[in-house]
Amino acid sequence: DVAFLALPTRLIPKYAQEILARGVNTVDSYDLHGELVKYRHSLDSIAKAHGSTAVISAGWDPGTDSMIRCILQLMTPKGITYTNFGPGMSMGHTVAVKALSGVKNAVSLTIPKGTGLHRRMV
Structure with a gap:
């Protein structure tokens, strides 16, 4: 089972923690860039304790756009990669x-x- 959390970003952590604690996997589009590491750590222990998985920031930015920019930076380190x-x-x-x-x-x-x-x- 998986829950797709299509919520305002600031509501996602609360619901992600509750759902992961029930053993249900989550996918979200959390997009507070400066809080991503802290957010990931906050879900890690809950998910591990309940045998669930959280896929975070699976939207466009951060997400796919961020990955494409990183790949382009590797390919063209002196190129322009802003969005x-x-x-x-x-x-x-x-x-x-x-x-x-x-x-x-x-x-x-x-x-x-x-x-x-x-x-x-x-």
């Missing part, structure tokens, strides 16, 4: 804005500025 995203809606940032007290509805957009930089419009 431009957008224009488009940012689910994570939209969820964060909607969670603010007093906000009735919101949409966050990612607008590319080039050279791997972008801006958000809410």
